[in-house]
Amino acid sequence: xxxxxxxxxxxxxxxxxxxxxxxxxxxxxxxxxxxxxxxxxxxxxxxxxxxxxxxxxxxxxxxxxxxxxxxxxxxxxxxxxxxxxxxxxxxxxxxxxxxxxxxxxxxxxxxxxxxxxxxxxxxxxxxxxxxxxxxxxxxxxxxxxxxxxxxxxxxxxxxxxxxxxxxxxxxxxxxxxxxxxxxxxxxxxxxxxxxxxxxxxxxxxxxxxxxxxxxxxxxxxxxxxxxxxxxxxxxxxxxxxxxxxxxxxxxxxxxxxxxxxxxxxxxxxxxxxxxxxxxxxxxxxxxxxxxxxxxxxxxxxxxxxxxxxxxxxxxxxxxxxxxxxxxxxxxxxxxxxxxxxxxxxxxxxxxxxxxxxxxxxxxxxxxxxxxxxxxxxxxxxxxxxxxxxxxxxxxxxxxxxxxxxx
Amino acid sequence: xxxxxxxxxxxxxxxxxxxxxxxxxxxxxxxxxxxxxxxxxxxxxxxxxxxxxxxxxxxxxxxxxxxxxxxxxxxxxxxxxxxxxxxxxxxxxxxxxxxxxxxxxxxxxxxxxxxxxxxxxxxxxxxxxxxxxxxxxxxxxxxxxxxxxxxxxxxxxxxxxxxxxxxxxxxxxxxxxxxxxxxxxxxxxxxxxxxxxxxxxxxxxxxxxxxxxxxxxxxxxxxxxxxxxxxxxxxxxxxxxxxxxxxxxxxxxxxxxxxxxxxxxxxxxx
Numbered sequence: 001x002x003x004x005x006x007x008x009x010x011x012x013x014x015x016x017x018x019x020x021x022x023x024x025x026x027x028x029x030x031x032x033x034x035x036x037x038x039x040x041x042x043x044x045x046x047x048x049x050x051x052x053x054x055x056x057x058x059x060x061x062x063x064x065x066x067x068x069x070x071x072x073x074x075x076x077x078x079x080x081x082x083x084x085x086x087x088x089x090x091x092x093x094x095x096x097x098x099x100x101x102x103x104x105x106x107x108x109x110x111x112x113x114x115x116x117x118x119x120x121x122x123x124x125x126x127x128x129x130x131x132x133x134x135x136x137x138x139x140x141x142x143x144x145x146x147x148x149x150x151x152x153x154x155x156x157x158x159x160x161x162x163x164x165x166x167x168x169x170x171x172x173x174x175x176x177x178x179x180x181x182x183x184x185x186x187x188x189x190x191x192x193x194x195x196x197x198x199x200x201x202x203x204x205x206x207x208x209x210x211x212x213x214x215x216x217x218x219x220x221x222x223x224x225x226x227x228x229x230x231x232x233x234x235x236x237x238x239x240x241x242x243x244x245x246x247x248x249x250x251x252x253x254x255x256x257x258x259x260x261x262x263x264x265x266x267x268x269x270x271x272x273x274x275x276x277x278x279x280x281x282x283x284x285x286x287x288x289x290x291x292x293x294x295x296x297x298x299x300x301x302x303x304x305x306x307x308x309x310x311x312x313x314x315x316x317x318x319x320x321x322x323x324x325x326x327x328x329x330x331x332x333x334x335x336x337x338x339x340x341x342x343x344x345x346x347x348x349x350x351x352x353x354x355x356x357x358x359x360x361x362x363x364x365x366x367x368x369x370x371x372x373x374x375x376x377x378x379x380x381x382x383x384x385x386x387x388x389x390x391x392x393x394x395x396x397x398x399x400x401x402x403x404x405x406x
Numbered sequence: 407x408x409x410x411x412x413x414x415x416x417x418x419x420x421x422x423x424x425x426x427x428x429x430x431x432x433x434x435x436x437x438x439x440x441x442x443x444x445x446x447x448x449x450x451x452x453x454x455x456x457x458x459x460x461x462x463x464x465x466x467x468x469x470x471x472x473x474x475x476x477x478x479x480x481x482x483x484x485x486x487x488x489x490x491x492x493x494x495x496x497x498x499x500x501x502x503x504x505x506x507x508x509x510x511x512x513x514x515x516x517x518x519x520x521x522x523x524x525x526x527x528x529x530x531x532x533x534x535x536x537x538x539x540x541x542x543x544x545x546x547x548x549x550x551x552x553x554x555x556x557x558x559x560x561x562x563x564x565x566x567x568x569x570x571x572x573x574x575x576x577x578x579x580x581x582x583x584x585x586x587x588x589x590x591x592x593x594x595x596x597x598x599x600x601x602x603x604x605x606x607x608x609x610x611x612x613x614x615x616x617x618x619x620x621x622x623x624x625x626x627x628x629x630x631x632x633x634x635x636x637x638x639x640x641x642x643x644x645x646x647x648x649x650x651x652x653x654x655x656x657x658x659x660x661x662x663x664x665x666x667x668x669x670x671x672x673x674x675x676x
Contacts, residue, residue, distance in 0.1 A: 067583055091585035102580025106598050106673030116584050149675030165584070175583075
């Protein structure tokens with residue numbers, strides 16, 4: 001199968017990890033857990049291995065850092081065949097994050113993070129400054145947390161420390177096995193966003209295992225949908241997998257919400273933002289009233305000195321005699337411009353004005369997203385889906401190995 | 407969702423609250439622990455004092471005087487302590503090593519066999535073991551130590567095995583996954599985390615050894631058993647009581663020391 005279905009074009013990106021005919025047969029089992037898997041993982045991207053439980057995706061991940069030794073095949077790292085090198089040293093070149101996180105309970109946060117640097121023989125000063133740097137990177141105050149023990153952390157904080165520990169010696173590769181699997185949905189969503197933001201800075205090569213297609217679509221630059229025996233059903237970008245599933249298996253695995261999932265692939269930054277009248281906080285009522293009347297909108301938004309949204313005022317609010325801090329409504333429903341339309345739609349439900357305010361990373365006002373813009377995007381997705389359905393109904397158009405199940 | 411959620415601040419606040427609430431019971435347990443550290447030795451000192459005063463109030467005859475004097479008692483006490491110390495050190499060495507070996511992957515099938523053999527040592531009555539060794543080998547210090555070791559190896563062995571097996575496998579996976587060698591995982595993760603359980607076994611072994619070492623008198627290894635045995639044979643109650651009370655005081659003192667050791671050696675953060 002992998003030979004017939006060549007890995008998708010890697011857009012000219014350098015190959016970081018190349019798995020070649022990787023096979024693992026566990027002793028006493030007849031069926032291989034991983035069956036002749038070949039794939040190239042490009043540098044600086046998040047590649048997701050997704051599939052139902054038992055499909056061999058975790059085994060595949062452990063073959064890459066040789067926690068499990070392959071029965072057959074080769075692992076090539078940046079052109080170097082590492083199938084036979086010292087596996088302990090190999091693992092120090094890759095960060096590893098697991099679902100249970102596995103922070104050592106008898107070591108402080110600092111000692112946990114310092115595990116690999118200490119093995120690599122870094123001196124004390126360098127280790128200490130690296131730990132501080134990493135804690136800040138994952139959004140935790142170093143001085144407050146350095147000497148704490150893992151039992152004093154919440155689930156989300158433990159997970160952050162787990163990521164920091166994996167990145168301690170700045171390995172070019174991170175292997176993550178359902179890293180957000182054991183965390184409540186709200187925290188998970190926040191950690192995913194934080195991690196994506198982090199990745200846009202650090203540009204690691206990441207192999208990420210999950211059974212959750214939504215997580216795969218959200219996190220992945222590239223997704224490998226696996227079937228039993230870790231056989232690749234489709235290896236492609238999330239967009240292409242959602243809009244163009246290779247076969248019935250992939251289509252079933254994506255599930256019915258594919259179009260809605262498409263909203264997680266469109267970003268606020270890609271659509272045209274709408275404008276509302278704005279005024280600097282502290283502007284006089286008369287000036288604000290004029291600005292509001294000069295527009296076709298029903299409310300005006302005030303911004304503070306850093307251009308961060310403060311409050312919404314309607315014309316009636318401006319007529320009231322109370323202080324401006326007491327009338328109007330606080331500016332909620334904010335998203336950053338790298339948020340997905342899915343996020344924006346979500347925020348819209350909590351918005352007073354029916355539009356979502358878009359801000360920069362530092363919180364300054366950029367514009368707003370309206371329901372119409374999202375609806376327009378949904379229409380596009382639906383049109384693409386109709387087009388696909390039409391193509392698939394033409395019998396000799398696509399060489400299908402299995403009949404589409406619709 | 408991905409809106410301005412610079413969460414560390416509230417998250418940190420929550421964690422601080424948690425830490426504070428965790429600290430309060432810590433503070434209390436430290437106080438109770440301090441109390442335990444001080445109360446037990448105070449009681450033991452009182453017991454020594456009471457024994458001394460009681461013996462002073464008695465008119466001792468010459469037979470009793472030959473046993474109840476500083477020389478005889480300190481020699482017996484020293485022999486007893488030596489028996490206990492040497493046998494316990496050997497037990498720890500043997501049992502912890504064995505416990506590590508049989509919990510390594512690949513040697514797991516050996517563990518029932520090793521436990522069965524160790525259980526035989528404990529199943530044979532201690533006095534029987536002492537006498538058998540004296541008959542087939544020799545009398546004196548060394549055979550007595552061997553008998554004590556055979557008798558008290560099981561609690562340490564079993565606790566070492568349990569202590570190592572109860573370490574969360576995901577910690578080992580995380581350690582190995584980061585490139586720690588098997589030895590490093592054993593020394594830096596498994597053993598430290600097993601220490602509390604192993605120490606509980608050592609404490610049991612120590613108490614067993616203090617008690618059993620009084621029987622070593624029958625095979626010429628001396629110890630506080632000399633006092634008890636002599637007292638019984640000569641029908642001198644003060645001698646018997648002195649031997650018995652000193653054995654009990656020694657056992658409780660060692661238990662107290664072992665308790666402190668457990669608290670001090672338990673890894674922080676658990």
